[in-house]
Amino acid sequence: MTTALPLPARRLLPALLATLSFCAAAQTPPPPAAAQALYPLIAQRSQAIEQKVIAWRRDIHAHPELGNQEKRTAALVAAHLRQLGFEVREGVAVTGLVATLQGGKPGPVVALRADMDALPVKEQVDLPFASKARAVWDGKEVDVMHACGHDGHVAILMGVAEVLASMKAQLPGTVKLLFQPAEEKLPNGEIGGSRRMLAEGAFDAPRPEVVFGLHLMSGGNTGTIGYKAGPILAGSDAFKVDVKGRQTHGSQPWSGIDPIVLASQIVLGFQTIQSRQVNVTKEPSVLSVGTINGGTRYNIIPDEVKMSGTLRTYDEDMRKFIMQRMGETASLIAQSGGGQAHVHFEPDGYAPTVNDAALTEKMAPSLRRVPGARAETVPKSTGGEDFSFFAQAVPGLFVFIGATPPGQDAAKAEPNHSPRFFVDEASLLVGVRTLSHLTVDYMAMAGR
Structure with a gap:
């Protein structure tokens, strides 16, 4: 129940809130020195490859593939990762990839995940790289579109791989990348995606301490990073x-x-x-x-x-x-x-996606330090995600990246899964920097 403040207190409220905000900022722990030394490299190298990330996203968007059919996408990713020096395991959960890069310094293993599959949706966005693809789904020929941003997720993680590989010698730990098929489920209740990747050893040798993931969302403007501790997706x-x-x-x-x-x-x-x-x-x-x-x-x-x-x-x-x-x-x-x-x-149901409370508190300052972005807590969503099973296996943190252009009302933007779903490609750079900062900060904090 809310009680009205007396007039003198109301006049003092703005100054009080400003003081509390300053105190909260002052209490934010400084970044570890080992991570802070890498921040300029993350900023510079992510900016340098931004157009490459956009080009990857457009290529994948123009050639979408349904769950367990992501052969072209997986081949594109595997070739890129091998060129960067990652050890790559293909064919995990049919078309998935697990790639590992050991840094030049000892430290924890951090897993990063991107989902690769598209949806049986006919695109209605007027873009030069709009999808015209068709495929067979549950015995029927359907139109195919990346209507949920997974093309962006793949491109973002390809970019993160390049940023982190470029600083391999300074990296205090090991990176494990998970390029996952079939997040949008499979016909007839078939179990795939993250559960099948885990069953086929995605977290084995080496086992990660934590896993981070993100999702492009039209419900937020570009430059926003949404997070919360505890349940974030249903x-x-x-x-x-x-x-x-x-x-x-x-x-x-x-x-x-x-x-x-x-x-x-x-x-x-x-x-x-x-x-x-x-x-x-x-x-x-x-x-x-x-x-x-x-x-x-x-x-x-x-x-x-x-x-x-x-x-x-x-x-x-x-x-x-x-x-x-x-x-x-x-x-x-x-x-x-x-x-x-x-x-x-159906046996392919998804568990709630729960952000580990201690990990979220630990990494929230990292989110607030991402250049060109603003981190904010958000309410839980009734959408579902099979990142939940990765986060059950080890502590996880899943965040939302706003993808509606600044100045537009994100509340009125076409939602994910709409044939008119649109991604502001400036959000891809935010995604690359977010996962890069989370990775180096966690590694450096473990070695404090």
Whole structure:
């Protein structure tokens, strides 16, 4: 509850806030000397390769590839990394790459991740390098577009690789780069992406201490870096519900079992799980039914109804509890009407993306030191990311890079996954500098 301040205090408030801001800045720890010595090199070399990064992004944007089909992209990345002196392992999780560069000084292993796959979306942005690609997805030919910024993520990490390789002798640690396929999921619930990379040894020999990742977001303006400790992206789970009844004439429902009525009651029952059975003050959740299909004719009560939807959560225990209660709720409601219902969760669901609190606090000053950018805390998003599994394996930090041109209202920008999604290419330099600063700062702090 907010209480109004008396007038004298209100007059003093601006000066008080300025004093607190100055004190907070004064308490920000200085960068380690070993990292500070590398800052001019990061600034100069990232600026020098900016046009190369933009060119890589445009090339990848013009040639998008769907999950587990990123062969051209992976070949482009592998050739670049080998030229820089990285040890490269190809074919991880079908098309993924794991590349390692050992610095000239001893120190920790830091992992950096970029996702490579595009989406089955037809591009509607008028660009000279707009996608005209088509591919087969789940047995159907579809248009393909980088509608979520992954082309930029790949180009950014290629740029970071060049910046860090150029200072290899001064680098106090080892860099492990993860170029990941299939972040946008695969058809028919197939498990891929980060989980498959981990299963195939992406974090083995050497094992990283931490992992950093970023995402270009149209919801922020270029020059902003958004971060927060704790959950930053939701767990994302797709579900299906099969409701079984018994077909009969619509004029005499008592002669059968109506699965349409049962399905309607199940939808309402699902909503009471969130509103009455979980502690809403802990974390929010979203449970949405997106499709309901049943019946073929207006006067026939069908045998069954099929539904599907999505569950978004920020807490793993809450995620498991809601899943359990959805199965129980659907089954018992159906039984009450003489029918049956089964809830099936696709096995490729994503856990919540949780930024390690201690790591976030430790690295927040690094984000604030990125030249040409402004770091700010942001609210959590209901989007999902399989970076979550990397961050479960080791402490992780995932940040948002604003990608809408300055002066434009980012709140009105076309969102990620839109056919009109647009990236201001000036944001790529911010991304290169962000991951470079996080890497050298963490390495140097470990050797303090």
